[in-house]
Amino acid sequence: MTTLLAIVLGLLPGLVWLAFFLKEDEHPEPKKNIFFVFFTGFVAAFVAVILQNYLKGYFLGKGIFGQNPIYIVTFVTIEEVFKFVFVYLTLFRSRFFDEPVDAMVYMVTGALGLASVENMALAVRNGAAQSFDLMIFRFLGATLLHAFSSAIVGYYWARGIIKKRVFFYILMGLLAAIFLHFVFNYLIIFLKAGGLVYSIIVLVFVSFFVFYDFEKLKKM
Numbered sequence: 001m002t003t004l005l006a007i008v009l010g011l012l013p014g015l016v017w018l019a020f021f022l023k024e025d026e027h028p029e030p031k032k033n034i035f036f037v038f039f040t041g042f043v044a045a046f047v048a049v050i051l052q053n054y055l056k057g058y059f060l061g062k063g064i065f066g067q068n069p070i071y072i073v074t075f076v077t078i079e080e081v082f083k084f085v086f087v088y089l090t091l092f093r094s095r096f097f098d099e100p101v102d103a104m105v106y107m108v109t110g111a112l113g114l115a116s117v118e119n120m121a122l123a124v125r126n127g128a129a130q131s132f133d134l135m136i137f138r139f140l141g142a143t144l145l146h147a148f149s150s151a152i153v154g155y156y157w158a159r160g161i162i163k164k165r166v167f168f169y170i171l172m173g174l175l176a177a178i179f180l181h182f183v184f185n186y187l188i189i190f191l192k193a194g195g196l197v198y199s200i201i202v203l204v205f206v207s208f209f210v211f212y213d214f215e216k217l218k219k220m
Contacts (some may be wrong), residue, residue, distance in 0.1 A: 012118030013139035014112040041113020076181035100158040107154030115146040149177035
């Protein structure tokens with residue numbers, strides 16, 4: 001029962017943000033599509049963890065540890081790339097991927113699936129009793145980070161389709177997402193408790209651009 005409660009607590013942040021972001025789509029996508037893309041985020045999380053664990057052993061052998069910028073940027077790159085790849089492979093020929101804003105909506109959906117796996121793993125590890133406060137921090141921090149970084153990729157993906165330069169724009173979006181993710185993790189790792197405050201300030205700042213991008217795509 002305690003494990004089940006921890007899993008539910010881990011799922012809640014992602015589901016709440018998903019319900020919020022889906023309101024940005026004026027022509028809602030089929031629920032089964034949303035569920036499927038959310039689930040691809042689960043798969044992306046497991047694949048990313050497998051690769052990260054392999055690289056963790058490699059880095060430790062080279063004397064490169066978690067606070068090393070190379071270590072941080074490698075791990076965040078893996079997550080951002082896999083989030084995009086799994087959503088892209090799921091949707092690039094879908095008949096429901098039919099307007100620019102869909103790229104942002106689906107990328108956020110996949111990202112929240114991945115973030116939910118992270119949250120559930122942490123909740124189960126810490127136990128339900130200790131996970132409530134942790135999930136509040138995750139709700140305002142890492143879960144929202146995943147949503148925003150993937151929203152940025154989705155925006156550039158949409159722009160690439162419009163401009164007929166998909167690869168270039170996706171690359172730009174991934175670089176921007178990796179940079180945001182790196183800054184967030186860097187602040188958390190090096191500034192400890194104070195880093196959470198600064199990282200949330202960064203997300204508040206980024207939110208203005210993300211929601212502005214949503215509005216721009218909705219008008220196209």
